[in-house]
Amino acid sequence: MQSGQTNLRKDTDYQQTLALDARQQTIIAQTPNLQQGTPEQMRATLRAYFLSTFDCYESLFDCLASDEGYYRKSISLRHPLIFYYGHTATFFVNKLLLARLIDQRVDQNFESIFAVGVDEMSWDDVNEAHYSWPSVAQVKVYRDRVRALVLEVIDTAPLALPIDWNNPWWAIIMGIEHERIHLETSSVLIRQHKVALVKKSPQWQALTQSAKAPSNQLLEVPAGRVVLSKGKSDPLYGWDNEYGQHQADISSFEASQYLVSNQEFLAFVEAGGYLNFHYWEQEGRDWLEFSQAQQPTFWVKKTQGWYLRLMTEEVPMHWDWPAEVNYHEAKAFCNWKKAETGLAVRLPSEDEWYRLCDHVGLNTAHPTTANYQLQLGASSCPVNLCQQGDFYDVVGNVWQWTETPIYPFDGFEVHTIYDDFTTPTFDERHNLIKGGSWISCGNETLYAARYAFRRHFFQHAGFRYVVSGDLKPVPSSHYETDKLMSEYAEFHYGDEYFGVVNFSKNLVDLAMSILGDREKVKALDLGCASGRATFELARHFDQVAGVDFSARFITQGVLLASGEMLRYTLAEEGDLVAYKARSLAELGLAATQHRVEFSQGDACNLKPQLTGFDFILAANLIDRLYKPAKFLGSIHERLNIGGVLMLASPYTWLEEHTPKEDWVGGFKKDGESFTTLDGLQAQLAKHFRLLHGPQEVPFVIRETKRKFQHSLSEVTFWERIL
């Protein structure tokens, strides 16, 4: 039945918007303001924005010479283009379903085939399942049905303005902006196809303008503060990673006036740059060994000399066009340049790119000229064509690699209907690219846009180099996904469940009520795990040491103490997770960060310098020690006389942690029940008196959205008397 419908498409009236004329280019160029106008105006705007995008994307496939171009992979790591042809349509259906703008699928089978092949953000792990692709005509029919469906939604679905992050219509813009990303990435795949598989298309003509490359030079970018802050009230669509706050003070640095041209890059190639591992970072060496590259991927060496592969053709090298390379090649060039010049040449950080942007005024105004939004044509252009301030191509022409792995800003949260857009790239293996290319449209060309790719990947991307001091460390982007670590992050810093107040805070508050006006100089949080009680103690003590046997746990406290966000996933149901982040500031603990010190240590064998404490907390520790008697028998040595030891434990003795013969209690001794409290009294009697307790303090550890450990910790306070 589906194939019978294929002939209809030429007759449908909306096909008339296919040709990309100047008016349409303007429509497609910019992502709309989502707060302006009436609902009817908004419907009209989105109708045009959708149609220009959807149809522009289809027209890109006119660059394929035949059906073979749809089914042959252009690179081994990604699906063939037939997948991407269907994928952008399926994406609309999926997101509209999640937003409840529609309530049923268009085609269950296609929507399974076209949903996920390769996560566009984690390129290099293609699932090698056998796909049985449908025909191009079948997919076109499917696209037409989706096109009609989206138009129907735009025309008829209830619409309450503004369209913001929480509005169901966000899904529509998301679908359009998603297709714009694929417009660009599919153009790269077409460019990576064998020339025989592609053909020229009148809508996708490359520029031809080329001359001798300019001589690059370093210009100063003065010091300044970069402030990035996109809120939910911003009128323009954004991907999750753009929201939140970030600021940085950037020292003055020098940056190359132009992007590195093919001419400039040639010197590196001719200097044997691809043969000299010395210039390459370790990951770059691995890539070089794997790829056996000897020049940039779009350079073609012919007997008559160097040619340049464009999207649909090979042309004699345009030496004044930007060199298009991956991060590793760009980085190797910088290292070579550094060696050649003795200058601290490297790629800019993301912050430095923003500083450059601000310096040339692009934070407040659009560029007067830029090779982006398909405004000049379907290719790069000379690096000295589009001037922006003293520099060229700060935005446009090709993307520019940075030194910065993508990381979330403070306040980052995922969008519920697309929770894996960015999070899988928070792995310090995806570097940010900035500025957009000739085909970047809509969100991609916004100042706030942040896209990141694996460092070995190719886009229409090149680079500008800078001469500057050391890089600031990259903010952490790691999400704690280990089950136990995540559970403890939530246990210490997360939400409260069943009305049970935060355990660490509760313990410290209780301790303060017992300690009264005793000396509060030094405290020790032994078995500090993720460290919350360490920070809570530092509200009251001048110095607090957090010690845990597990170096992994310590990292969470260290991260927070350094002012960073602690990010972790929360298990929801099955494999589904939520994303969460907390900072000390949110918990009112920012002032404590310089009074804590975390270290790895063994409570049964403490380092000698850990001594002279006024207070020691051992929360949920004793029933996890391999030899609790060693701890109980020596801990007085670390406390000042009159100092207080606070023990809290559910006494969950398990042989996997503590051999049964070393349990403090919880067994029959000489025929009678001998509790852990009995054992504590016996083992501590020599140096301590029981000051307060026992008292039970509840705690809750979240395992999934619907499963929790709910426990009671018995708390006792012991004063050192001897």
Place this chain on the structure above:
Amino acid sequence: MQSGQTNLRKDTDYQQTLALDARQQTIIAQTPNLQQGTPEQMRATLRAYFLSTFDCYESLFDCLASDEGYYRKSISLRHPLIFYYGHTATFFVNKLLLARLIDQRVDQNFESIFAVGVDEMSWDDVNEAHYSWPSVAQVKVYRDRVRALVLEVIDTAPLALPIDWNNPWWAIIMGIEHERIHLETSSVLIRQHKVALVKKSPQWQALTQSAKAPSNQLLEVPAGRVVLSKGKSDPLYGWDNEYGQHQADISSFEASQYLVSNQEFLAFVEAGGYLNFHYWEQEGRDWLEFSQAQQPTFWVKKTQGWYLRLMTEEVPMHWDWPAEVNYHEAKAFCNWKKAETGLAVRLPSEDEWYRLCDHVGLNTAHPTTANYQLQLGASSCPVNLCQQGDFYDVVGNVWQWTETPIYPFDGFEVHTIYDDFTTPTFDERHNLIKGGSWISCGNETLYAARYAFRRHFFQHAGFRYVVSGDLKPVPSSHYETDKLMSEYAEFHYGDEYFGVVNFSKNLVDLAMSILGDREKVKALDLGCASGRATFELARHFDQVAGVDFSARFITQGVLLASGEMLRYTLAEEGDLVAYKARSLAELGLAATQHRVEFSQGDACNLKPQLTGFDFILAANLIDRLYKPAKFLGSIHERLNIGGVLMLASPYTWLEEHTPKEDWVGGFKKDGESFTTLDGLQAQLAKHFRLLHGPQEVPFVIRETKRKFQHSLSEVTFWERIL
């Protein structure tokens, strides 16, 4: 220092009570009424009761010929007598500590050595650790110190009458009654010693009276009801197993007028009874093979004929004295007798012994004559000496084996300071002995007394046989100790924690509010586990089937449906446990027991007869199925049209239960989050409509005293429409 004190003992005035004269025998004979008189009278009574017991016990050791008798084991399965010499004193210290009548130990080392060697109720698993026993003199000094301590407590501790189960003074009576038990068991150990190790003592003289044995005959015991009911308000001390209620209607039966005499037993021995496995039960055969016994253990074959071993001497056989044997020998005798006579000869049940007691009037009066409480001497006597009604020795002379393994009465609970007195014997391997022996005193001679021993063990015990029909099944005595089973018993039938109401009850109440006045004939509780919801449903439905994959779980529901108590241990801390029991009646569910039927079954492959239901509950089931799609795809076949399926689950998908490809939800499907609810909607859509929900219902599973699982189960109701 301790040895330096040994010379003091002869001089202390309380040694004057040592000799057992007639007055003291009366004092020791009966356990005191704990509700009578003034506190000062009570102190005087307990002082005398304690002293007569403590000193009588010490005098028993005068029967040992030398120190060697203290240190050589009389039987391999138990400690040497030095242990028992110290043990009864240590027991006082331990229980007084637990009752907080004292606050420190007398001797830490001795109290470790003498606390537990062999649990007197589980004889055959001696810990073969190396003991380094103190000298007899050292132990005597220790006993003297304990004696003085107990007297001081009796004389000075605060005393509020009455002394009942919850009164700290209960520990004092417990110590005394405990020592009386050891008076008897130690006398057996002395009797089992080699003759060379013992000696006659003027205080412990055996009777010499003996003549030709009478000819035994069967007398009728008329039918009647046995009612046993000891409450906490009873004025006489009791062990935990005596409390609670039990009643039974006993058909008329015949019982032997006399205990089986040595003469009567000789016929069995001479008939080759010990050589013919045919007469022995399996467990008896194992014992026979192990022991190589050829006659009763206290019979001694000499060249001049059969002798009888008494406590301190061997005498020519007293043929008219009772044969003393273990259960296996008694049972084999009955089987032989049955074969010889063609009559249904066996041992009496505990209930039949009580019926006999009632028949001869011993439920309302003490016997006018009985060989017990050391009234006649330190040995058995002829079986035709003490007449009680038409019978002889219904109480006294030797204990009488019954067919009944000890079990708890309804209402049984352990005493907190001695929680392992009886519970370890609830294993269907310990049979009750009744009636007491010549040395039984105090609690042991009460009508309510219930002692049980391993069936292969020796006491001063023999038997009477009965001719009667089949034995009634023994009430269950098993305590569920398996961790998961116990947790579920508590989850379904136990207490509520954190204010979360019983999950099963909550679900059924919710179901009733949703079902309204729909048909309520047949309901199915699928994955019923311990069965609480099955019973709760049976409040409303005529027939309820409870089905679970685990036959072990089913046993709990089956047990309760049969009217029995469900007994289980609760993990407290480490290895410590509490004991718990619940019945349907306590939960107001007694009326439901005949409307439920439990069976083992697989929710993914149900038996064909399970159909035609108006309501099906699947609580916390789907995420434990190996193939939930099979269940969801076929469950409509078991429901009437218009019937309702109720699903409840925390959706805790785990690969150990369900392969990931079979999860209903909780994963990314075609790139999007696909929840279990999404999956349920997809899989049930064909035959069901969502009637109500989703709604979360909390539940709590107790793991230890301080550790709980606290979860939320998502509940949905689905009406079958097709």
